[in-house]
Amino acid sequence: MMIECVPNFSEGARPDVIEAIVAKVRAVSGARILDLQSDASHNRSVLTLAGEPDSVSEGVQALVGACLAAIDLRSHRGEHPRLGAVDVIPFIPLEGATLKDCVALARTVGETIAKAHGIPVFLYEDAASAPHRRGLEDIRRGQFEGLATKLKDPLWQPDFGPSEPHPSFGAVVVGARMPLIAFNVNLNTDDVEIAKKIAKGIRHSTGGFRFVKAMGLGVEISGRKVAQVSMNMTDFTRTPLFRVVETIRNEAARHGVSIAGSEIVGLVPTQALLDSAEHYLQLTGFSSAQVLETRLRTE
Amino acid sequence: MMIECVPNFSEGARPDVIEAIVAKVRAVSGARILDLQSDASHNRSVLTLAGEPDSVSEGVQALVGACLAAIDLRSHRGEHPRLGAVDVIPFIPLEGATLKDCVALARTVGETIAKAHGIPVFLYEDAASAPHRRGLEDIRRGQFEGLATKLKDPLWQPDFGPSEPHPSFGAVVVGARMPLIAFNVNLNTDDVEIAKKIAKGIRHSTGGFRFVKAMGLGVEISGRKVAQVSMNMTDFTRTPLFRVVETIRNEAARHGVSIAGSEIVGLVPTQALLDSAEHYLQLTGFSSAQVLETRLRTE
Numbered sequence: 212m213m214i215e216c217v218p219n220f221s222e223g224a225r226p227d228v229i230e231a232i233v234a235k236v237r238a239v240s241g242a243r244i245l246d247l248q249s250d251a252s253h254n255r256s257v258l259t260l261a262g263e264p265d266s267v268s269e270g271v272q273a274l275v276g277a278c279l280a281a282i283d284l285r286s287h288r289g290e291h292p293r294l295g296a297v298d299v300i301p302f303i304p305l306e307g308a309t310l311k312d313c314v315a316l317a318r319t320v321g322e323t324i325a326k327a328h329g330i331p332v333f334l335y336e337d338a339a340s341a342p343h344r345r346g347l348e349d350i351r352r353g354q355f356e357g358l359a360t361k362l363k364d365p366l367w368q369p370d371f372g373p374s375e376p377h378p379s380f381g382a383v384v385v386g387a388r389m390p391l392i393a394f395n396v397n398l399n400t401d402d403v404e405i406a407k408k409i410a411k412g413i414r415h416s417t418g419g420f421r422f423v424k425a426m427g428l429g430v431e432i433s434g435r436k437v438a439q440v441s442m443n444m445t446d447f448t449r450t451p452l453f454r455v456v457e458t459i460r461n462e463a464a465r466h467g468v469s470i471a472g473s474e475i476v477g478l479v480p481t482q483a484l485l486d487s488a489e490h491y492l493q494l495t496g497f498s499s500a501q502v503l504e505t506r507l508r509t510e
Numbered sequence: 511m512m513i514e515c516v517p518n519f520s521e522g523a524r525p526d527v528i529e530a531i532v533a534k535v536r537a538v539s540g541a542r543i544l545d546l547q548s549d550a551s552h553n554r555s556v557l558t559l560a561g562e563p564d565s566v567s568e569g570v571q572a573l574v575g576a577c578l579a580a581i582d583l584r585s586h587r588g589e590h591p592r593l594g595a596v597d598v599i600p601f602i603p604l605e606g607a608t609l610k611d612c613v614a615l616a617r618t619v620g621e622t623i624a625k626a627h628g629i630p631v632f633l634y635e636d637a638a639s640a641p642h643r644r645g646l647e648d649i650r651r652g653q654f655e656g657l658a659t660k661l662k663d664p665l666w667q668p669d670f671g672p673s674e675p676h677p678s679f680g681a682v683v684v685g686a687r688m689p690l691i692a693f694n695v696n697l698n699t700d701d702v703e704i705a706k707k708i709a710k711g712i713r714h715s716t717g718g719f720r721f722v723k724a725m726g727l728g729v730e731i732s733g734r735k736v737a738q739v740s741m742n743m744t745d746f747t748r749t750p751l752f753r754v755v756e757t758i759r760n761e762a763a764r765h766g767v768s769i770a771g772s773e774i775v776g777l778v779p780t781q782a783l784l785d786s787a788e789h790y791l792q793l794t795g796f797s798s799a800q801v802l803e804t805r806l807r808t809e
Contacts, residue, residue, distance in 0.1 A: 213806060243806065261806050306803045390802070397794075456791055472794035478802040481780065484787035491790040492755055492783075495696075495771035503689070503777040504605045507512060507542065507560050 213305035214267045214313065215245075215390065216260045219298045220278050221287050224251040228281050233258065235277040242270030254289025255298070261305065264312070268320050271300055275324050275383070283379040284355045294333075294351050294358060295381035301336065302387045305480060306505070313387035314338045318370075321385040325372030328380070331362060332371040335386035340370050347384060355381045389422075392444040392483055393476035394452065396459050397437050400468040403429040406438035409462045413440070413455060420458075422450035437471065447483040453490045512604035513566045513612065514544075514689065515559045518597045519577050520586050523550040527580050532557065534576040541569030553588025554597070560604065563611070567619050570599055574623050574682070582678040583654045593632075593650050593657060594680035600635065601686045604779060605804070612686035613637045617669075620684040624671030627679070630661060631670040634685035639669050646683060654680045688721075691743040691782055692775035693751060694729075695758050696736050699767040702728040705737035708761045712739070712754060719757075721749035736770065746782040752789045 222228050229249055236258065237244060246259035260270050275297050282296035300320065302313040317338040325332045339345040343366065353361050358376040361367045368374060369382065376382055398406060407427030411417045414425035424443040429436055440459055444450060460470050482499070489497050499505055521527050528548055535557065536543060545558035559569050574596050581595035599619065601612040616637040624631045638644040642665065652660050657675040660666045667673060668681065675681055697705060705726030710716045713724040723742040728735055739758055743749060759769050781798070788796050798804055 213803065215802075245805070305806070452787075452791060470792055472792045474794055475796060475800055478800055478805060480802045481784075481804070484784050484791075484801070485780075487787040487791055488751075488783035492751060492786055493769055493771045495773055497774060501774055501777055502780050502783070503514075504512065504780045506544070506777060507604070 212264060212307040212312065213261060214264050214308055214316065215303040215305050216267045216271060216300065217257060217303065218260070218271060218274055218300045219255060219257050219293075220274065220282070221255055221284065221289065221293045221296050221298055222278070222282050223249040223253050223255040223289065229256055232256075232274065232277040232281055235273045236260065236270045239266060239270040239273050241266030250291070252289070253291035254287065255291045255293065264308075264316050267302070268316060268323075271320055272323065272327070275328065275330075279328055279330075279377075279380050284381045285379060287355070292348075292351050292354050293381075294355055295330070295377075295383040296379070297383050298351075299335075299347060300383060300385045302385075303390050304387075305390070306482075310337055310387055310389060317385045317387045321383075322371045324383060324385070325369070328377065330372050330377045330380050331358075331369035331374070331382040333382060333384045334370045335384050336388045338386040347386075350384050358382055389446040389448065390478075390480050392447055392452070392479050394442045394444050394455075394473065395476065396440045396442070396456065396473045397430075397432065397471045398439070398463055398468050399471045400438050400466075401429065401436040402466075402468075403427055403438045405463070405466045405468060406440050408466070409459055410440050410442075412462055413442075413458055420450040420455060422446035423455060438468075444483075447480070447486070451486050451490070452483055453487040511563060511606040511611065512560060513563050513607055513615065514602040514604050515566045515570055515599065516556060516602065517559070517570060517573055517599045518554060518556050518592075519573065519581070520554055520583065520588065520592045520595050520597055521577070521581050522548040522552050522554040522588065528555055531573065531576040531580055534572045535559065535569045538565060538569045538572050540565030549590070551588070552590035553586065554590045554592065563607075563615050566601070567615060567622075570619055571622065571626075574627065574629075578627055578629075578676075578679050583680045584678060586654070591647075591650050591653050592680075593654055594629070594676075594682040595678070596682050597650075598634075598646060599682060599684045601684075602689050603686075604689070605781075609636055609686055609688060616684045616686045620682075621670045623682060623684070624668070627676065629671050629676045629679050630657075630668035630673070630681040632681060632683045633669045634683050635687045637685040646685075649683050657681055688745040688747065689777075689779050691746055691751070691778050693741045693743050693754075693772065694775065695739045695741070695755065695772045696729075696731065696770045697738070697762055697767050698770045699737050699765075700728065700735040701765075701767075702726055702737050704762070704765045704767060705739050707765070708758055709739050709741075711761055712741075712757055719749040719754060721745035722754060737767075743782075746779070746785070750785050750789070751782055752786040 321332040410425035413419040620631040709724040712718040
């Protein structure tokens with residue numbers, strides 16, 4: 212079972228401090244570091260970890276310990292809102308794992324952090340303990356500076372740990388979410404209004420598919436202006452790529468244009484593409500156990 | 511780099527002998543045994559191995575050593591044609607490997623077997639050293655009993671090893687080929703003649719796609735007779751699934767019928783399905799390095 216974890220921590224300006232923190236995670240065998248992005252003006256870094264649940268969990272504990280030792284939020288300044296030295300820890304299911312597995316892992320890791328260090332822990336997104344606590348922006352509102360007051364509110368008691376901030380660390384938000392897919396569809400037109408109309412029709416916020424965020428843009432490709440529907444797919448298992456592509460195709464045709472091509476920005480889980488192959492090839496009774504490479508890894 | 515190997519050996523009736531032979535392969539670490547099929551009337555077994563090239567190669571050497579000790583073709587009887595104690599060793603590229611890698615591996619392994627045991631080795635399929643030596647049935651014609659005579663023919667000199675049979679082992683045929691995909695498309699009709707016409711149009715032997723073998727059949731699915739185009743896709747990288755499906759869809763429409771569904775029998779390489787997703791979603795600039803799970807394994 213493979214899990215991804217993308218913890219955000221509140222140091223983005225001092226390279227030596229960042230390196231010392233990441234070194235503690237690197238020392239955990241089995242927790243592979245796929246990416247590290249630091250932003251000095253945000254004073255924040257984003258680490259991408261992956262591996263078996265136990266290894267990733269151990270890597271996260273190492274990160275929390277290192278940030279507790281190296282970061283003091285009382286003197287932290289940066290443009291990005293934050294609540295803690297490690298600010299947010301989302302667990303994301305990869306091959307062989309489900310969102311449910313990640314929710315369970317978020318709870319276990321959250322409880323362990325609270326007990327080990329006396330840090331208040333909020334669960335968010337699919338791990339949230341109440342609907343008003345799903346959104347990261349709602350939990351984080353008031354930031355580190357407003358945390359002591361917030362923790363006096365009965366609606367904002369932490370899921371684990373004490374009802375007062377850790378003096379130097381603050382609090383941490385732990386949760387589970389599906390992997391995001393950044394997916395763009397380019398149209399055979401330079402008319403951005405058409406892309407905007409299509410985006411409006413397919414995104415959740417204006418009546419479209421539940422797990423699609425979309426906007427219409429004009430982009431330049433090989434020196435030509437192209438109208439693009441730019442999307443974030445927030446749960447490809449429930450709003451699949453093929454359904455969105457076919458809807459865009461249909462809406463585009465109504466405006467007399469067609470799909471010129473699509474692009475995946477960054478990474479995509481295998482299953483998101485296998486689902487599309489299964490749909491278009493009209494496969495029946497297909498199981499991912501029939502995928503040779505998957506079988507090789509599970510035998 | 512992952513390689514599959516499906517050696518066929520000439521013992522299918524004595525379970526204790528088969529088990530002793532397979533145990534020698536199992537002892538090689540990194541060469542995973544995915545499948546073993548034995549047929550008593552054929553007096554032959556088919557082993558499916560997979561792993562890194564070095565491990566698979568070591569597994570094959572262990573198999574040859576064990577069969578040399580346990581099998582004597584002078585007293586071997588069975589319905590299936592055979593030339594040697596290990597009869598045929600095809601190497602097949604999986605994730606990260608190409609047919610070219612497998613051709614190189616077939617040559618190395620073939621040479622090693624010849625040198626270690628004085629066994630004549632023929633290279634076949636994509637590893638063949640001449641067009642008339644590509645087909646397994648042509649190399650095997652005359653079988654073990656005709657081998658001494660065949661090896662006197664200048665056209666049938668072995669690629670490695672002596673020009674006379676190993677007394678008890680015979681000879682072995684080593685080569686490289688693409689993975690096969692067994693792929694069926696079911697039509698919304700019970701008229702088998704339509705499936706036969708479509709099969710005739712798409713298969714290589716009667717003017718269709720180069721890497722397709724196909725026939726039209728009547729099969730029973732949930733108690734209903736269904737016309738089926740039953741295929742072997744012999745190189746999905748050069749004749750992809752989506753192109754064949756769309757051709758079948760088009761030909762079926764000409765007869766007033768449609769595709770009810772398709773099925774993959776057994777295993778399929780991930781890439782064959784990713785290629786179809788890429789086609790239908792019209793992905794441009796897509797690389798398999800963007801597949802999250804693949805990246806996890808290569809970092």
